[in-house]
Amino acid sequence: MDTLARLEQIIAARRGASPDSSYVAKLNAAGLPKIAQKLGEEATEAVIAALSGSRQELVGESADVLFHLLVLLGAKDIPLADVLAELDRREGVSGLDEKASRSE
Numbered sequence: 523m524d525t526l527a528r529l530e531q532i533i534a535a536r537r538g539a540s541p542d543s544s545y546v547a548k549l550n551a552a553g554l555p556k557i558a559q560k561l562g563e564e565a566t567e568a569v570i571a572a573l574s575g576s577r578q579e580l581v582g583e584s585a586d587v588l589f590h591l592l593v594l595l596g597a598k599d600i601p602l603a604d605v606l607a608e609l610d611r612r613e614g615v616s617g618l619d620e621k622a623s624r625s626e
């Protein structure tokens with residue numbers, strides 16, 4: 523199992539834990555608006571790191587974005603597999619677009 527799928531399972535398992543002992547549980551207890559806000563903050567921090575931070579800062583902020591996105595998807599009961607399937611679908615669509623633009 524890859525890292526994101528493993529983290530998705532950990533997040534699902536931690537959702538019902540005590541908010542005192544689990545950051546995932548604390549975020550879920552705070553509710554969807556808080557989770558969405560955190561994802562937005564982490565995305566902004568990733569942008570700032572990309573524009574003016576170090577490589578390592580961008581790596582760290584990117585990990586925060588992916589983690590908080592998985593928490594948000596979990597709170598909305600959307601499996602990571604659905605997002606990956608959408609990316610796979612676009613890969614096919616994008617190939618078709620490319621062929622169409624080449625034949626113009």
Ligand SMILES: N=c1c2ncn([C@@H]3O[C@H](COP(=O)(O)OP(=O)(O)OP(=O)(O)O)[C@@H](O)[C@H]3O)c2ncn1[C@@H]1O[C@H](COP(=O)(O)O)[C@@H](O)[C@H]1O
Pocket residue numbers: 529532533536543544545546547560585586589
């Ligand atoms: N990958 C992560 C992870 N990445 C970031 N974070 C937390 O995300 C928070 C982001 O930092 P901030 O300073 O922005 O937030 P904060 O001030 O702590 O919280 P707020 O009051 O702002 O909400 C930090 O508390 C980090 O510890 C994470 N917390 C947990 N995980 C994974 O989730 C698993 C379950 O964690 P628990 O739910 O804590 O058991 C862990 O084993 C890890 O694998």
